Amino acid sequence: MAELQFREALRQAIDEEMARDENVFIMGEEVSEYNGAYKVTEGLLETYGFKRVIDTPIAELGFAGIGVGAAMNGLRPIIEFMTFNFAVLAADQIINHASKVKYMLGGQVSVPIVFRGPNASAGQLGATHSVAYESMYAHFPGIKVIHPSEPGDAKGLLKSAIRDNDTVLFMESEQMYGLKGEVNEDPEYLIPIGKAAVKREGSDVTLVTHGKIYHTVVKAAAELAKEGIEAEIVDLRTVKPLDMDTVIASVKKTHRCVVVDEAHPFAGTAAEVGYLLQRDAFDDLDAPVVRVTLPDVSAPFSKPLFDAWFPSVKDVVDGAKHVLYKS
Amino acid sequence: MTKEAIFTPVGKAAEELAAPKKSGKKGASLYEKAVDLPEPTTATPAKLGLKKGQLLEMFESMVLQRRFEERAMQMYQKGKFGGFLHLYIGQEAVSTGTTAALKDDDDIITAYRDHGWGLVRGVSARQGMAELFGKATGCSKGKGGSMHFANVEKHFWGGYGIVGGHIPLGGGLAFANKYKGLDRVTTCFMGDGAVDQGALHETMNMAQLWKLPIMFIVENNGYAMGTATRRHSTGELWERALGYGMKHRVVNGMDVLSVYEAMKEMAADVRKDSMPWFVEIRTYRYRGHSMSDPQKYRDKEEMEEFQSLDPIERLKTVLLDKKMATQKAIDVIYEKVEEEVMDAVEFADNSPFPEDSALYEDMYSEPNPVFHR
Numbered sequence: 083m084a085e086l087q088f089r090e091a092l093r094q095a096i097d098e099e100m101a102r103d104e105n106v107f108i109m110g111e112e113v114s115e116y117n118g119a120y121k122v123t124e125g126l127l128e129t130y131g132f133k134r135v136i137d138t139p140i141a142e143l144g145f146a147g148i149g150v151g152a153a154m155n156g157l158r159p160i161i162e163f164m165t166f167n168f169a170v171l172a173a174d175q176i177i178n179h180a181s182k183v184k185y186m187l188g189g190q191v192s193v194p195i196v197f198r199g200p201n202a203s204a205g206q207l208g209a210t211h212s213v214a215y216e217s218m219y220a221h222f223p224g225i226k227v228i229h230p231s232e233p234g235d236a237k238g239l240l241k242s243a244i245r246d247n248d249t250v251l252f253m254e255s256e257q258m259y260g261l262k263g264e265v266n267e268d269p270e271y272l273i274p275i276g277k278a279a280v281k282r283e284g285s286d287v288t289l290v291t292h293g294k295i296y297h298t299v300v301k302a303a304a305e306l307a308k309e310g311i312e313a314e315i316v317d318l319r320t321v322k323p324l325d326m327d328t329v330i331a332s333v334k335k336t337h338r339c340v341v342v343d344e345a346h347p348f349a350g351t352a353a354e355v356g357y358l359l360q361r362d363a364f365d366d367l368d369a370p371v372v373r374v375t376l377p378d379v380s381a382p383f384s385k386p387l388f389d390a391w392f393p394s395v396k397d398v399v400d401g402a403k404h405v406l407y408k409s
Numbered sequence: 410m411t412k413e414a415i416f417t418p419v420g421k422a423a424e425e426l427a428a429p430k431k432s433g434k435k436g437a438s439l440y441e442k443a444v445d446l447p448e449p450t451t452a453t454p455a456k457l458g459l460k461k462g463q464l465l466e467m468f469e470s471m472v473l474q475r476r477f478e479e480r481a482m483q484m485y486q487k488g489k490f491g492g493f494l495h496l497y498i499g500q501e502a503v504s505t506g507t508t509a510a511l512k513d514d515d516d517i518i519t520a521y522r523d524h525g526w527g528l529v530r531g532v533s534a535r536q537g538m539a540e541l542f543g544k545a546t547g548c549s550k551g552k553g554g555s556m557h558f559a560n561v562e563k564h565f566w567g568g569y570g571i572v573g574g575h576i577p578l579g580g581g582l583a584f585a586n587k588y589k590g591l592d593r594v595t596t597c598f599m600g601d602g603a604v605d606q607g608a609l610h611e612t613m614n615m616a617q618l619w620k621l622p623i624m625f626i627v628e629n630n631g632y633a634m635g636t637a638t639r640r641h642s643t644g645e646l647w648e649r650a651l652g653y654g655m656k657h658r659v660v661n662g663m664d665v666l667s668v669y670e671a672m673k674e675m676a677a678d679v680r681k682d683s684m685p686w687f688v689e690i691r692t693y694r695y696r697g698h699s700m701s702d703p704q705k706y707r708d709k710e711e712m713e714e715f716q717s718l719d720p721i722e723r724l725k726t727v728l729l730d731k732k733m734a735t736q737k738a739i740d741v742i743y744e745k746v747e748e749e750v751m752d753a754v755e756f757a758d759n760s761p762f763p764e765d766s767a768l769y770e771d772m773y774s775e776p777n778p779v780f781h782r
Contacts, residue, residue: 107588133588139618144577144611151581154566155516157588174608178571179578188550189771190561223780224772247774276779323779 084267089122089259091233092198095240096123096160098269100130103158106244107134109145110162110199119164120200120259146172146197150180153195160244163199166215166253172197180249181224194247198240201229201253202294202344203381206388212381214345216293217354219251220322226275227321229253231296233263235319238273246275255294276323280332284312287402288332288339290355292318295344295393302342302398313402321351329355330363337368340401342393347375369405374398443631443711444638444691446718449664450671454727457670459509461733467509467665468728469742471501471721474525476750477534478696481524481541484754485700490542492554497525499695502720503628504529506668507596511676516564516586518579519598522628522694523568526598527558530565534753544760551763552771564593572633573599573606576625580612583623587683594679595623596672602633604646616685617653624675624686628662630694635706650687662692663718666727693718 086094100106107130108123114137117124127135138145142163149159163169169176180193202214220227228243228250230236236254243250281296282303291299296317303313314332318325333339339359343352352373359371374397382388403409450457454464478496485494497504504525507517519526527537532548540547541555549557549567559567566582569575579597586593603609604627616623633641650657658675661667668690675686693715697704728734772778 139611139614141611141614143608144580144615147574147577147608148581148584148612148615151518151578151583152585152588153581154578155582155585157585174571174574175577178574179569183567183578184774185771186549186553186557187559187561187567188548188552190549190559191566192774194774322781324781 083264085262086233086265087259088233088236088254088261088263089120091237091263091265092122092240092254093124093126094265094267095237095244097126097129099241099244100126100134102269105156106158106160107136108160108162109136109138109149111138111140111164113137113162118162120256122259123162142168142172143175146175147179149195150175150183150193153180153193154183154191158194158244160196160198163197165211165256166199166201167211167213169197169199169215176219176225176249176251177222181222184248185224192247193249196240196243196250196252198243198252199254200256202255203392204256206383206385207381208383209380214293214376216251216253216321217345217350220324220351224249226250226323227253228275228319229293229321230319231258231291231293231317233261234265235273235279235317237265238271239275239319242272242275245272250275253293258294273319276320276325278316278318278320278325278328280314280328281317282313282315284314284336286312286336286338287405288314288316288329288336289342289398289402290316290318290329290339291342292321292351293344295342298393298395299342299398301395302402305395305399306402311402311406318351324354324358326355326358326362329359330366333359333363334366337366338405339367339371340374340398340405341371342374342398342401344393345375346378347373348378350375369407372401372405374401443693443707443715444629446663446691447659447661449661450667452666452670454666454731457666457673459666459669463509464724464728464733465742467505468721468724469746470529471505471665471724472742472746473534473749474501474504474528475721476746477528477537477753478524480750480754481538482696482700484538484541489758493521494541494555494700495522495698496694496696497522499715499719500628500630500662500692501525502665502668503662503690503692506665507672510669510672511594511596514564515593515676516566516582516595517598518566518575518582518595519568520572520575520600520603521556521568521570522600523556523558526565526568527560531560531563532558532565534749535756538753538757539760542757542760543762544757545763545767546756546760550767550771552767573603573608575599576603576606576608577612579623579625580616580621583616583621584619587620587622592680593622594676595621596626597623598626598628600633601627601629601631601638601646602636602641603627604642604649605633610649613649613653613655613685613687617655620683621685622679622683624679624688626688626690629689629691632694632698632706634698635702635704637706645689647687647689653687655685655687657687657689660688660690662690663715663720663723665720665724
């Protein structure tokens with residue numbers, strides 16, 4: 083084990099997989115000479131050269147699609163988006179092509195590709211740089227969506243994503259790249275896609291979360307503990323496939339659940355987890371499931387407005403108290 | 410404010426719009442011609458290195474593509490299958506001349522007008538017709554239908570339904586070939602409507618920048634659905650190459666020998682230099698965009714003019730003139746093809762639909778994938 087930054091854990095995963103399989107390459111804006119917009123790919127050019135660490139023009143639709151075609155023809159591309167907000171320009175390639183080609187050609191091809199980059203808000207970046215896209219992509223069959231919260235998970239899951247034979251979206255956060263954590267340095271250490279992790283044990287309430295806002299939830303759990311409320315934190319890690327077994331096992335213990343999701347409320351991950359809990363764990367619930375999400379409003383710039391927009395520790399604490407009928 | 414009309418074409422299209430139509434017929438299409446065909450090649454088959462056997466194969470292939478679609482249209486009208494049906498009829502010289510010129514492991518990818526492309530790249534008439542019928546025996550197991558014929562084993566990567574969406578995929582096929590050092594040329598076909606899509610331009614830029622071994626080939630059949638080329642795209646289509654400094658060529662797509670000659674030369678050049686081409690092959694589709702097209706945007710005279718240049722008739726004339734085939738031999742080919750197509754219809758009709766379990770197959774590569782329920 084080593085203590086690494088999130089970006090270092092990602093780099094280690096990419097480096098190990100590129101060393102292991104020469105069909106793996108990385109392509110995106112500023113990944114090569116610039117060493118990565120967020121320094122995830124720092125040093126890779128030196129090791130692997132321009133052939134496998136490729137700077138692209140600012141043409142998301144084009145380079146995402148070139149990745150899909152290359153994957154169909156035997157390579158294993160890692161396509162870096164500077165942010166998933168820009169990947170919207172490539173949505174046709176992700177949604178209409180990467181996820182569907184195999185099915186519509188009756189299984190004649192596979193698309194082993196990873197699209198990765200930061201997702202969701204990163205402070206005062208305005209409305210078009212602050213969107214959480216994981217639920218939107220999770221909606222589509224044929225796409226796996228990973229959104230880890232800690233460096234150790236990030237490495238093990240990114241390696242699994244690169245080795246997966248289908249389309250995987252791997253989401254990070256600008257605000258987590260410097261975050262440090264324990265990382266397993268065994269090059270064969272993989273975390274299976276689609277498995278949640280119980281990150282804190284507790285018997286009073288289950289807090290389900292994923293991605294960067296996990297860290298808000300950790301703080302909220304500490305606050306709740308001061309008041310004698312022991313929260314169990316389930317970090318989904320993978321949004322799709324969604325590991326409801328782990329969520330339900332926790333709810334069977336706590337009987338109460340708050341879903342904390344750094345996305346807008348409509349048809350998001352929180353909505354989905356809530357629906358599945360009422361369908362599959364109705365009798366285990368002692369209170370209706372509560373969700374803590376962004377409001378149905380675009381990201382504002384102004385600091386006070388931004389703070390009002392982004393779910394806070396207090397919002398999570400209030401949510402937990404609400405399901406405990408202590409508010 | 411002037412009363413000048415807005416959103417009307419400029420340049421050549423505007424001149425034609427203003428000029429009286431030769432036929433003077435009311436309701437006639439806006440332009441003199443859907444496409445201006447360049448002169449066909451003057452090279453003889455012998456000079457092109459084409460032997461009698463190859464020419465007869467090309468002829469039979471074109472007849473097969475034509476009869477296959479004529480019968481498919483009938484079956485569609487009889488209600489044997491639903492969905493979209495975009496016919497290639499009139500454009501067969503393009504698919505046929507191309508595959509004859511390419512090596513078997515050169516890659517082909519195209520848009521949704523793809524039946525001809527499947528048939529020239531190893532999709533049998535049976536597999537093709539069964540795919541149209543949505544049967545398990547179809548080339549894509551009945552999961553793709555008319556728009557998604559494919560034979561990946563034979564380097565035909567399929568037909569795609571989002572206009573322009575497959576162009577970056579073509580770029581990726583070429584990228585992988587170059588990455589792996591394979592001596593393969595990728596030919597990425599598209600309709601004239603796709604020329605207006607950003608996907609083409611992003612891919613052309615990267616292809617030129619990265620020296621990808623690919624040809625972007627427009628089958629300009631005069632219309633993007635019902636909008637004439639000159640009304641949807643400014644200037645000449647081939648001029649798009651100029652902005653990227655890309656090699657380019659305009660080809661007569663109603664003459665299979667012209668297509669063959671051009672593709673042979675360009676493919677050799679791509680293999681030599683690994684630099685892309687942008688090619689405009691001018692052709693004409695006889696049928697509507699799809700089966701629901703009343704074709705009010707063009708007139709009968711235009712259709713008749715292009716039908717008089719029919720690529721199958723043209724090759725037949727060459728075969729007869731050069732005494733490479735007798736009329737009797739031609740008749741035998743027609744009979745053989747007719748039999749093959751009727752057998753395909755029967756095969757498709759008698760084939761089973763996919764099992765219900767097939768619904769969940771081919772979504773993922775792993776044997777037991779998780780489906781959200």
